[in-house]
Amino acid sequence: MSVTAMPDxxxxxxxxxxxxxxxxxxxxxxxxxxxxxxxxxxxxxxxATIKAEGDARFAQVEARIREWQPDALVVGVPYHPDGAPxxxxxxxxxxARQLHGRFKLPxxxxxxxxxxxxxxxxxxxxxxxxxxxIILEQFLRSLP
Numbered sequence: 001m002s003v004t005a006m007p008d009x010x011x012x013x014x015x016x017x018x019x020x021x022x023x024x025x026x027x028x029x030x031x032x033x034x035x036x037x038x039x040x041x042x043x044x045x046x047x048a049t050i051k052a053e054g055d056a057r058f059a060q061v062e063a064r065i066r067e068w069q070p071d072a073l074v075v076g077v078p079y080h081p082d083g084a085p086x087x088x089x090x091x092x093x094x095x096a097r098q099l100h101g102r103f104k105l106p107x108x109x110x111x112x113x114x115x116x117x118x119x120x121x122x123x124x125x126x127x128x129x130x131x132x133x134i135i136l137e138q139f140l141r142s143l144p
Contacts, residue, residue: 024136033128044136046129076112076135
């Protein structure tokens with residue numbers, strides 16, 4: 001399941017109203033930012049960034065899923081400013097597919113252009129976790 005939501009846009013794919021809690025990821029080759037949030041408050045809370053790759057990354061993701069028990073997952077997918085995909089776009093989309101395959105939860109993709117820039121501009125101590133919060137809050141704002 002994929003949602004490519006532009007900032008403050010309505011997702012083209014409907015998110016069931018009973019999906020209330022979400023776990024979001026800002027995928028990176030070395031670090032993956034994590035945030036948790038819910039539909040009611042439409043806010044996100046940063047979680048500790050995952051500093052692992054491959055199976056070690058998925059073991060930490062699994063621990064977060066067990067802890068937070070989200071209804072669905074959200075993955076930020078980066079694009080060039082003109083909307084064109086690049087290598088990191090494909091890597092994030094692959095990560096989203098792997099999450100769905102491993103954990104059998106719905107996964108929504110969100111256009112995350114400029115989320116890291118915004119996180120750094122806000123003075124975030126952990127730009128990856130702050131970026132995951134921005135991604136999740138953008139997604140939550142797009143829900144009815």
